[in-house]
Amino acid sequence: MEPIEIGLIVSGGLLVFVVLGMRVAFAAGLAGLVGLIWIFWAKKGYDPEAFMWALGIAAKIAGQVPHSKVANQALSLIPTFILIGYLAYYAGLTKALFEAAKRWIAWVPGGLAVATVFATAGFAAVSGASIATSAVFARIAIPEMLKIGYDKKFAAGVVAAGGTLASLIPPSAILVIYAIIVEQDVGKLLLAGFIPGAFSAFIYGGLIIGMALTIKGFGPPVSGYTWKERFASLPPSLPIVFVVFIIVVFIYNPFGGDAWGTPTEGGALGAFVVFCMAVFKGMRWAELKDALLESAKLSVMIFTIIWGVLIYVRFLGFADLPGAFSDWVTSLDYSPMLILIMILLAYAVLGMFMDAIGMLLLTLPVVYPAVMALNGGEAVSAAESTFGMSGPMCAVWFGILVVKMAEFCLITPPIGLNCFVVAGVRDDLSVQDVFRGVAPFFVADAITIGLLIAFPAIVIWLPSLAG
Numbered sequence: 496m497e498p499i500e501i502g503l504i505v506s507g508g509l510l511v512f513v514v515l516g517m518r519v520a521f522a523a524g525l526a527g528l529v530g531l532i533w534i535f536w537a538k539k540g541y542d543p544e545a546f547m548w549a550l551g552i553a554a555k556i557a558g559q560v561p562h563s564k565v566a567n568q569a570l571s572l573i574p575t576f577i578l579i580g581y582l583a584y585y586a587g588l589t590k591a592l593f594e595a596a597k598r599w600i601a602w603v604p605g606g607l608a609v610a611t612v613f614a615t616a617g618f619a620a621v622s623g624a625s626i627a628t629s630a631v632f633a634r635i636a637i638p639e640m641l642k643i644g645y646d647k648k649f650a651a652g653v654v655a656a657g658g659t660l661a662s663l664i665p666p667s668a669i670l671v672i673y674a675i676i677v678e679q680d681v682g683k684l685l686l687a688g689f690i691p692g693a694f695s696a697f698i699y700g701g702l703i704i705g706m707a708l709t710i711k712g713f714g715p716p717v718s719g720y721t722w723k724e725r726f727a728s729l730p731p732s733l734p735i736v737f738v739v740f741i742i743v744v745f746i747y748n749p750f751g752g753d754a755w756g757t758p759t760e761g762g763a764l765g766a767f768v769v770f771c772m773a774v775f776k777g778m779r780w781a782e783l784k785d786a787l788l789e790s791a792k793l794s795v796m797i798f799t800i801i802w803g804v805l806i807y808v809r810f811l812g813f814a815d816l817p818g819a820f821s822d823w824v825t826s827l828d829y830s831p832m833l834i835l836i837m838i839l840l841a842y843a844v845l846g847m848f849m850d851a852i853g854m855l856l857l858t859l860p861v862v863y864p865a866v867m868a869l870n871g872g873e874a875v876s877a878a879e880s881t882f883g884m885s886g887p888m889c890a891v892w893f894g895i896l897v898v899k900m901a902e903f904c905l906i907t908p909p910i911g912l913n914c915f916v917v918a919g920v921r922d923d924l925s926v927q928d929v930f931r932g933v934a935p936f937f938v939a940d941a942i943t944i945g946l947l948i949a950f951p952a953i954v955i956w957l958p959s960l961a962g
Contacts, residue, residue, distance in 0.1 A: 498534055502814030505530035509807065509857070519853030520803035527807035528557050534813050557806045570675060570801075574794040575762035576666035579769050580622025581786035583735065584631050586773035591731035592617045593635050598725045601717035605707030607643060608653045608714055609700045611636040615657030616696040617732070619664040620739045621769065624793055625851075625905055629658030629913040633920040645714045651924050652906075652932025655913040656699060656939075659902035662851070664692030666742065666762060668797065669901055672852060673894045676808075676859045679887070681758045682746055683958040687891045691899065691954055695943050702939045734772050738765050797852060804856035817861045824865040831869040831881045832948075838862060839900055839944065846904025850912060855901055866893050888955045895954045896947060903940045906933045 505526050512522035531553035532546075539545035583589060596610035596617070603609055615632055622628050632654045640650035662669045665685040674681040707713045746761040756764070773783075811817060827834060845854055866889070867873055873886040882889055905913045914929040947953055 496537055498537075498814045499816065499819050501530060501533050501537065502811060502816040502819075505533065505810065505814075506816065513849055513853075519849060519857070520800045522803070523800075523807040523853070523857060524557070524803035527803075527810040528553055530807070530810035531556055531813065534810070556809055560802070560805045560809055570671070570798075571759050572666065572671045572681070572762045573668045573797055574790055575759070575766045576622070576668055576671075577624045577627065577793050578766050578786065578790040579666065579738070579762070580618070580624055580627045580631075580661075581789050582766065582769040582773045582778075583618065583621045583738075584627075585778045585782045585786055586734070586769060586776045588621070588732070588735050588769075588772070589614075589618055589631050590635060591728070592735055593632070593639075595728040595732040597639070597717065598720045598728045602720075603704060603707075604716055605703040605714045606716040607636075607640050608645065608650070608703045608707075611640070611653050612657045612660075612696055612699045612703065615654070616660045616664060616692065617735055619661035619692065621666070621735050621765070622661050624668060625658045625661040625902070625913055626793065626916050627789070628661045629655055629916045630920055632657065633917045637917075637921060640714070643715055643717065644712070646932070647924060648928045648932035649714075649935075650932065651914075651917050651921065651929040652934070652936060653703070655906050655911070655917045655929055655933045656936035657696075658913045658916075659905045660692055660696055662898055662902045662905070663688045663695060663895065665689060666765070667898070669852060669855065669898050670894065671758075672797070672801070673855060673859065673898060676856060677863045677890060677894070679890045679894065683887075683891055684894050685746075685758060687895055687954055687958045688898070690957055691895050691943075691947060694946075694953060695899070695902075695940075698939045698943045699936065702935060706935065734769075738768055738772075741765060741768055800850075800853050800856060804853065807857065808860045811860050817864045820861045821865040821868045825868045834869060835866065835882075836948070838866065839896060839948075842897060842900040843903060843907070846900065846910075847907050848910060849904075850910060851901035851904050854904060855897060859897070862897075863890075863893070882951065884951060884955060888959060891958050892947075892951050892954045896944065899940070899944055899947065903937070903944075906930075906936065 509522055509526040512526065513519060532549050535549035535552050536546055539549065593610070593614040596614040597607060600610040600613060601607045611632060614636065615628055618628055618631065636654055637650045641647055661667065665688050667685065667688055670684045670688055671681055674684045742761045742765045745755050745764055746758050824834060842854065845858070867886060870882050870886065870889040871880045875886045877883060877885045877888070880889065884892060905911055908930045911930065914933060915926055917929050918924050918926040
């Protein structure tokens with residue numbers, strides 16, 4: 496049997512494992528190990544005496560993967576970004592941010608829901624985890640919306656959808672994972688997430704305002720705040736702006752010359768600054784311990800998925816499945832843009848059965864080379880490319896598109912993690928309630944993705960300035 500055939504059979508088995516409910520990390524690791532054994536044993540003609548030799552070779556390869564690939568400095572960004580979010584919560588920055596957004600924005604139709612979206616976007620700028628963002632605002636924003644008459648399902652949907660913005664707005668753990676898997680510049684990808692993230696927040700806000708204008712009794716605007724009260728709400732929320740400014744300036748050095756540090760060092764500096772703020776605000780040891788434990792739990796979950804999937808990715812390399820898929824995609828008699836749209840639609844379907852990080856890790860080793868081949872290759876210039884952008888910029892653009900699809904998958908049934916998190920925080924809500932409340936935001940996400948495809952400059956303009 497040819498390696499390609501083995502690759503297809505093992506990949507099909509992996510999908511079966513995932514659909515049956517096996518954790519992605521263990522399913523991918525098991526599939527990768529079995530695939531490696533199969534490929535090496537097949538080379539010996541399935542000689543029974545060669546099985547132990549094939550097992551030994553596969554075990555060595557699988558055993559070396561976790562350390563060789565995860566001992567990557569860029570991956571240390573993930574725990575620091577997650578820690579920033581939890582420390583910001585204990586520093587009281589989330590409440591201050593929500594209060595500022597409420598006083599400045601809540602006067603528009605559906606204003607408190609719009610304020611929640613922009614508050615989650617602001618918090619996303621210091622938190623790399625969508626799950627943490629949803630959990631925090633489920634405690635803060637939902638009670639406020641229920642007080643003035645919002646439907647509890649929609650209030651929960653606003654928080655679950657708003658939490659997804661942390662996937663795009665830097666610091667973003669998923670963008671870091673994408674950059675490492677496809678071997679692209681982490682700094683440029685993080686920079687590319689700013690405008691699409693803000694763009695997504697405005698689309699969400701426009702959707703809410705439109706619903707408030709057309710649905711009777713949707714959610715009254717909140718008025719009565721004086722200009723003095725509005726301006727008084729700004730100083731407590733400014734630390735978030737300060738932290739974002741420090742990280743951006745440290746990593747990108749907008750004043751010219753070389754960057755002052757790596758993204759990893761910038762993340763560590765941001766975590767230290769937020770820690771100092773939290774201590775100043777009166778954070779106690781118990782709260783610090785909770786922040787560290789929650790950050791460790793989420794980081795371990797992400798790293799475990801990465802370990803398992805990288806074993807599977809190593810098997811894919813031996814099976815040459817990425818190269819075969821790229822050749823097949825480029826040979827299709829359809830326009831490259833249509834093929835790209837079909838790939839993104841496949842992500843939407845796959846996201847109904849897999850978590851976002853596992854989905855990207857499993858698919859990118861195969862899909863990314865195909866998309867780059869559609870554009871003309873890794874080294875193609877903008878003038879000679881299919882999509883009108885150079886190879887590196889195409890990698891950034893596609894990264895934002897697939898991460899936006901990952902956001903979409905965080906709220907789609909039956910596995911939308913953000914919906915489960917919101918329901919877990921609120922005893923008065925079922926998961927079904929949250930899924931119903933988040934349904935209108937599918938339309939907003941579809942519009943956003945369509946515009947990012949039609950106007951790539953929204954994504955690539957800012958990173959192109961970084962050189």
